[in-house]
Amino acid sequence: MGFFTGRVTFLRFHVNGPNQRMFGEEHIERLKGFEAGRSRIASADGIEVGWTAGDHILDTDFTLEKNIINDTLHFEMRVDTEKLPADLFRAYYAVELKALSSKNPSGMPSAKQKREARETARERLEQEAKDGRYRKRKCVPVLWDAKSNEVLFGATSLTHVDRVVSLFQQTFGYALDAMSAGRRAYQLAELHQTTRTVDDSSPSAFVPGVTPEDVAWIADESSRDFLGNEFLLWLWYNSEGESDTVKVADESEVTYMIARTLTLECPRGQTGHETITHEGPSRLPEAKRAIQSGKLPRKVGLTLVRHDDQYELTLHAETLAVGSAKLPNPPEDVTSPRARLDDRATQLRDLIETLDLLYNKFSEQRFGKQWQDTLPRMQRWLSREERRAA
Incomplete structure (x- = not known):
């Protein structure tokens, strides 16, 4: 299941x-x-x-x-999904066309014969498909x-x-x-009656003069899903420039690490995207050069620890979708099959709560006075010697 x-x-x-x-x-x-x-x-x-x-x-x-x-x-x-095999259709068509045109003086099939062969071949395939063999x-x-x-x-x-x-x-x-990232931001803003702030938001200029005002992969002007890309970059910055442990709203602490995979893309849609696979992909020089050139993260591998429970997953930026998440094993004293299923549901809720608390922490900064200090620090982090050397 x-x-x-x-x-x-x-x-x-x-x-x-x-x-x-x-x-x-x-x-x-x-x-x-x-x-x-x-x-x-x-x-x-x-x-x-x-x-x-x-x-x-x-x-x-x-x-x-x-x-x-x-x-x-x-x-x-x-x-x-009903998918008729194209190679078999071509074979049936060739057989029918050969039979229809065999007596033509020129040896070449007419346009009418081609249509008939095509219709016959399709009818034969559709008849075969009724028993579900191509489903x-x-x-x-x-x-x-x-x-x-x-x-x-x-x-x-x-x-x-x-x-x-x-x-x-x-x-x-x-x-x-x-x-999605934008929808979640609005949910939080509604709780604090700050929806206007989210409405007025636009992509942050992490690399002044390079970061565009629009993001290529978000076609809807009313969408604020670019906040998901900023969230992943904020996690990256914190892990290197601040601390990899974040104190969240319930007074617990979340320790995290970017691990295994990192996908970056040009927000202008001009210089393509790249996926880096490594034990610590954000620490590699090519990853640094990519974000210093203005690219944004679209997907990262994360290892999270909260309440001594460890989770491994891939997080997608705009949708906040979770991929291949590994949940903690049930405690040793949970032995019955039903109890293990119950514990699994609890662990799944805990993972979602942990991700929400992290995103909430980002949103508090992004739409609060702290962003006036955080954004310049992120800009300075991105303008270090590595960028000038590149």
């Missing part, structure tokens, strides 16, 4: 509806009403989606015991947490986001809002 074994990957969504006191039979029945292979909810591109119960791609046996764990509702979205099935885990009223979708790619949002609303009647 996706979120309860191995590493976890997810995008976060806020449920636009009342908090669920608890999940029960009603939710199970709603999932059954849109189970994969039954409802045939297909988009214009012929892709069908539906829910599965999580054990395997054909599992539609939804039960309270299996799908409700520690105030979470766990299930999967199955994506069925590809893929499941993506989904977890709805009653405590936070958030949905986790087990992917970092946005490929199937529209499908899960639409299917979730049809099933449960609630819309989903993506918890």
Whole structure:
């Protein structure tokens, strides 16, 4: 079951509806009403989606015991894609065309014969496809947490986001809002009644004269998701220029390290992007040169420690998506299978809370008076001798 074994990957969504006191039979029945292979909810591109119960791609046996764990509702979205093999289509077309044009005096097929051969080949493939031989099935885990009223979708790619949002609303009647970097900043601003500050924000000039006013990968002018790129750069700066331990709002401390991978991209969309894989990628000279030339981080590998629990993950900037997160093992005294599942749900919540506390700390500085001091320090950090030498 996706979120309860191995590493976890997810995008976060806020449920636009009342908090669920608890999940029960009603939710199970709603999932059954849109189970994969039954409802045939297909988009214009012929892709069908539906829910599965999580054990395997054909599992539609939804039960309270299996799908409700520690105030979470766990299930999967199955994506069925019908893809006719192009090489077989070409083969059928060649066979049909040869048969149709065999008696032509010129030996060359006519335009009409080409059309007929193409239609016959496609009809033959579509007839074969009715038994499902060309259908590809893929499941993506989904977890709805009653405590936070958030949905986790087990992917970092946005490929199937529209499908899960639409299917979730049809099933449960609630819309989903993506918890991107900009959306999270607005949430925090609403708590402190400072939304105007977020509205008026624009990309920070970390490298004066080089950093552009717009970010190439954010097409929507109203989006503030560039704050995710600034968040990752702020983490990088703190780990080198200040401290790799941050005291957060609940008085706990988060110690972190940029590790394993680092992806940087030119915000102008001109000098491309680069991915650096190394035990400590941010310490390499090429990484320093990249950010000194104005590039921004779009994805980093992180190791986090809070309350003596260690997490390893990849964090995406604009979406705040989490990739391949390794959660702590359950305590040795947690031995029963059910207790281990409950502990896993708690560890997942703790990871999300840790990331939120770090982002909250950044937001407090970014939209507070401290930024007037922090931004110049980051600019000086980026203008050290390495940049002049480059």
